[in-house]
Amino acid sequence: MAQAAGGRTLKRGEPVSKISQVEDKGAATHNVRAVSRALRVLKSFAGKSGQTLAEVTVATGLDKGTTRRLLLTLMDNGFIMQDAQTQQYRLGFAIRELAADVTGDFDLRALALPILNELAAELHITAFLSVYDNNDAVCLERIHDMRGIEVHWWAVGGVLQFNCGGAPKLLLAFRPDNEIDEVLKRPMAALTSKSIVEPEKLRAELMRIRKRGWELAVDDVALGLSAIAVPVRDTAGEIVCALSIAGLTPQLVNRGKPVHLERMQRAAGELERRLRAGH
Template sequence: MAETDSPTQNVRAVTRALSVLSSFSGKSVQSLAEVTNATGLDKGTTRRLLLTLMSSGFIAQDPATQHYRLGRAIRDLAANVADDLDLRSLALPVLTELAGDVHGTAFLSVYDEGDVVCLDRIHDMKGIEVHWWAVGGTLPYNCGGAPKLLLAFQEPAEIERVLRQPAAALTPKSITDKAELKASLAKIRERGWELAVDDVALGLSALAVPVRGRDDAIVCSISIAGLTPQMVARNKPVHLARMQSAAAAIERRLKGAGRS
């Protein structure tokens, strides 16, 4: 009779897979040897676990370096994780009303060690739907309203670290020069918002403002995107006051939840 896996063996396999995933904490990429050393498993077992996790999207491999990184499935799951204040649920009514008022697409996003992750996207059926940023997806740090806004408010050392990474040129309007980008980030910090015109897709623009928590630290960003002529008038954002009002409403909900 064929031998079957025992419950103990199955649990051990899960534990080992989780140890492989956990080894990426604080690391963007790892070699096979690095994962092996971090988990304490032998090389053959580590390789088999990595291949299994790759097949389900939890691990990805760079074909040039053969190094491993966390896969898209991790980000997709993370987008559905509720923190203590359940940020998505608190922001949803405000974002829904905002999208309806401006007839555009509203986004909720957070900063994550150089990445800016979209937590939610709400579209008003009367306007153009912006598809460029899926829930759980990221945008380059130098393109779009929310990525530049959230990067601008990081500590100087973190900004320098991120700016050492190559800048993406999604359109001819994308800022790729480091000095120019640093100047742009300084301006964002000074005025407290960012209007990104045509730098992710030509003809589309995004306006982003910060949302602050009880300690006045920035928790997330909300942004809206739409056709540039509907977003910009005389080189100024059309919906800035409405965006700031929405951010203030989310801040009140955050602070109220924190007291409960």
Template sequence: MLSDDTIAPPDTAQQRDRETGLSKDADAEKKNSTPNVRAATRAMTILKSFAGKAGQTLAEVTTATGLDKGTTRRLLLTMMDSGFVLHDPATQQYRLGFAIRQLAASVAGEFDLRTMALPILNELATDLHMTAFLSVYKDGETICLERVHDMRGIEVHWWPVGGSLPFNCGGAPKLLLSYRPEAEIARMLKRPMVAATPKSITDPAKLRAILTKIRKQGWVLGVDDVAIGLSALAVPVRDGEGEIACAVSVAGLTPQLVSRGKPLHLDRMLAAAAELERLLRTSL
């Protein structure tokens, strides 16, 4: 006879089957989920490789990430479909897309500029019957962080939240560039310039002279250089250390902003900038 200690309990075999089944299920789940996790990790690695770079070729992305060419290309195409990556056929370079900018615009920095500026932008839009903007300079581009329309005035749609404007057009792009270090200005002036309208400045020497004037006077009026018949007035906002943190601007019909070649509402814009500067200082 077998001793008692050699006889398995009645449910041991069933328990063993259940454990085996659970183990197989876990293995199957792991196999099914691992490729997705790996793909996500690789996609994030690709996105991070663009830090500090305006664009990269496929070979440059492959080198930066250590991924093989086929995998890199497939992931870039997938992210292009979702708007996270753009491709320039002329230069064969990939760039971060508008989806990234839209997400970045929702991220609070050291101080949440958008939250602090929104009431000020609302007042500007309502009082002046125009569209008010908050923007920052980032990696050679001026990015719109917030845009507020007045329901009774003209709605300017040329600059969406998360989007950028050419550095030589509009009010805020030229204003923010004018306060950059000389080396940065020189680098930007070597780039090709877009002529959004016949009024857009595309000559580097002329633009440099205008940037010098903007920095000296502390504001800029852009007339008809993004869209004919529309103008923009922009003023700088400094942080607690005196550095340029952002720009506040309004855009509308040219007669709303210009009279005899001079800007209307400049005092109102400077007061709005001063209020945002006060909020920035008290947030330190």
């Protein structure tokens, strides 16, 4: 969450228009308004591997000069980096450092990290740990295998829209029906031709995921890439987080079925045991 003008707390993923309304009601100082705008720039990268200056300007609703100054300031502090070849901006390593320090009653990331490392090294893929937070699917950790393909489309600390990807759909599928109803009211963008953008079609898919207890997402975030996601539950049976892996579709899919599903379920079971033991 971020603190906005007037002391109001802005929820993660709150529309830019609402942030603008808060600022218009009277930011007491220039510094608070500047922080709010910088956060708006960072949030514009949710679900995106990179953006041009023009794209950030459109996404935030800020003018080009202000957007450029904010990007440069964030770059100086490690929150944004720029690709020298494409000139695109992307989230920087400072985001990972901050996300690594986010803890609840237990350090979920620390407990999951050895398991993620094992999955990445064994399967030569990218492994993710994610949670449902304030109506967003948030990536807590991402581990690459140096010998396999590195999937970069979901950065640590970043959010991914619920109609795309394995873990976001899985996390949403197990939420109460009234929360699902609210999420399905949001506009849904297609990242590829395989992305689901019709609310009722997505609702039906969520019910299938809930019934079978896992998700295989093929080509809906990037063509040629797939993801397998499984839930991690607490002692009461509630979903705590999701473990997922992503890689080239031939690595993860065989005749329409997930190749490493049993391995992922064993990994989820191991994390559940660690959560119960607290170590």
